Amino acid sequence: MRLTLGLTGMDPTTESALQAAFHSANGRLGGRWELASDAEADYVIVDMDSMYGPMSWLRLHAAGKSVVALTTAQRTQADFRLGQPFDANSLGNLLRDMASQAGVPIEVAAPAAEAAPVAARTAAAMEPAPSVPPASPVMAEPAAVAAPAPAPAPAPAPVEAAQPAPSQPEPVAEAAPVPVPTAIAEGSLLDWLANDRLRGRVRLRNVADGLLIDLDQRVYHGPSGLKPLAAHFEGRLESSEFVPVDASTWATESARLGAAMPLARLVWFGNLLAGKGALAPEHDPHRRYLMVKWPQTEREYPKHFRIATVMMKGPALLAEIAEASGVSLAEVADFVNANLATGFAEVEREPEPVDPAKSGSGLFGRLRGR
Template identity: 35%
Template sequence: MKTFYTIALSGLSETDAKQVFAAIESPKLGKWSPSEGGSSDLLIIDVDSVWGHMDWLRAVAEDRLCAAYTEQSSMRDCDLLLQKPLNSDKLIQMLLDVQNGAPAARKPEPAKHQAASAPPTPKPEAKAVPQAPAPMPTPAEKPAPAPAVAPAPVAASPAAPAKTAPKPAAPVQATETVKPAPAQPARDETLGTLLLDGAITDMVLVEGAAGDAKLAIDPINNIYRAPPQLKSIEKLLDVPASRIRPVSAQDAAVQHAGPEQPIVRLLWFAALCASHGELAPHLDPASTWRLTRWPQIEREFPRHFRIATAMMKQPATLEEIADAAKSPVGDVAGFINAYYVAGYVAPEGAAEPTDNSTSNVLGRLRRSFSRNAREASA
C-alpha cells in the first residue's frame, strides 16, 4: 500500500494554503508533501480564481485527480469538491479517501471538452481587425499622401528634387514626415512589448519558421491558442510587429495553433520574459515581499515552486528569498514581477488586491510594463 503522497495547489489564498499544509501533517494521514503539481497525487484548484477554470479543464484533460475548491455547492464533472471556507476536517477526510483509492481519476470525455471550448465560436464578429495592424501599415501609408499634394512637381522631382519642389509644399511634407515618426518605432516593437502595452486589441496570429509553434491571440475573449508549453512560444514574443497579422477565429491556422488558454497566462509569461533578471521599474527593490495566495506554478519553472514555498513562510527581501529558495536573485525578481501583476504577490504592508478579475489583472500588467514605465526607468 502506498504511504507517500504529493499534493499541489493552484490559486488558493495564503491563509488557505497554510491551512492545507497544516492539515497534511495530521497523524490520521499517511505522509503528504507539497509538490509543484506536474505529477502530484492530488491537485486542489481554486476554480473561482483567475487561472482556475482553465486550470481545471487542463487538469481534467490530462486525467489528473483534482479537487475543485469553490463557493459553489456543486460542480459538473467534478469528482472531488471542496467548498469555501476551507474546513480542515473535511479536507483530511478527502485526503483519506484519496489514500484509500476513492475516487479514482476520471478519464476525460472528449465531447464535453469540446463543448467547453465552444464559447469562442461566436467570434466571427471580430473579423474586422483595424487596430492591431495599425502600427504596421501606418508608417508605409503615411508618406504616400505627400505626392498627392502636388502631382506635377513629383514627376520632375527625380531630376532635381531640391529645385523643383515648391516652397509651400516643403512645410507640408515636413509636417507629414513628422507624423509617422512616433509610429515608426512600432516597426521595432515586439509582440511581447505590444502585449504588455495593451496595443493588441483584436485577434492576431504570429507564426515562427516552418514547423515552429503558432500563437493566436484573442484579447476580445481573453484567450489565446498555442501549445501548452510556454517555452515553445518564447521566441514568438520577440517577433517584430511587422510579422503580426490580423485573422478571424475561423482561420485554419488559428484552429491548429493549439488549445485555448487564459490570456492572463500569456501576459504573465510576457511579464516574466520582460524582467531580464531585474525588478520592474515601479517596484521597490528594498521592499519585503509576501504571497497573497498560492500561485499557479508552471511546471516549466521548477524554481518557482521553491521561491513560492520560501515566500509562504514569511515576508522577506529579494535577497532573503533567493537565499531561502537557493535560487538566483534574478529568478526571484522575475517571479515577483510576473506574480505581482497577476495579484499573487504584494509588498509587506500593502493591501491585498480585492479584484483579481481578468480585466483588472490586465490593467495591472499594462501599468507595470507600459512604454511610459520602461522610459521612466531608463
C-alpha cells in the first residue's frame, strides 16, 4: 500500500526541518512513505500554531484528508498530533502509528551505527577467555612494632561557670489547614483563580473524577472536558472546599488524572460562562473586536471554530461576527469574553491622532503647498 504525506500551512523554515526529519525517519521505516503535495497526499501535516494553519485544516478536513496537527498544544481537533518541537524520532513514531492504523505495520530498523557495536560485543562474548598463569604467593613482611608513646599529663579540670536557666521555647503556630486568606469567605472558582486567592497545590472537593490545581506552576489535572466543571464556576465555593495536597499524594493522583493542562484553560472557561450571553460590563458592545492569535478551540463547543475564523479576518462588531459565522449573538458574546480575558482577542485600537503641523511635511504635502 502506498503511504503519502504532505506538508502545508507553515513557513519555509518549518517545512525544511520537517522534510529533513521525514527523510531520516523514513529511512528507518524502510522507505514506506513518500512525500506528495497536499492535494495528492492521504495524510497532511499542518502547522496549527501559524496564522494560516487553521484555514488549511478546515479546507483539508472538508476534502476528507487525514490531518496531522503540528502544535505545542496538548489537545487538537485534527486526526493526529505531532508535538512541537519535533525531531526524526517523534515523526518516525507518528508515521509508524499512522501506517499501523492504515493496515501497514512497519518495524523500525535499528540505526547502522548501533548494529556494529552489538555484533562486536556478541563476537567478543563467544571467544574463550585467555588463560592467565596463577600468581606466586607473596609472604607479607611482619610490621614493625612501634614503641608506645608516653601518656600525656592530665589537664586540670575546667571550672564550670554558672549557666543561666534555659529559656522555654516559644510555641510555634501551626499552619492553617487551607492555604487561603481567612478574610475571603467565598466566591466562584473563577474568583479564586483569577484574583490570586490560592497558593500552592490544592484539591477541589466534590469533583467526581478529581481536580488538582497547582497555583505556583499554573497547571491543573482533571477531567478532559470542561462542562463537568461548570457547576463550580456558576456556584459559590468556600475556602474549605480547597484542600492542601502533599507531594506524595500529588504524584499519585496527578498520574491517575493524566497530563497537566494550563490553568488558563479554566480561566477561559470561567469567563465563557460568566457573561451568560452578554458582553462583560467592562467591555463596550459598540466597539469592534478581533482575534490576535488562534485559540485552542474545544470539542465541546464546535461553533467556536466558525467564530474564530471570522474574527481572524479583522475587527468587527458582535452582530457582524454573529451574522458572518451563523452563530447566535449570545454565543459570540461569551466567546469574546473568554478570549479577551486570556489574551487571544482584543478590541480594535483607535487610530493615532495626526499632528496638523506634521501632516504636510511629506512629498504630497509639499506638492499641495505649491
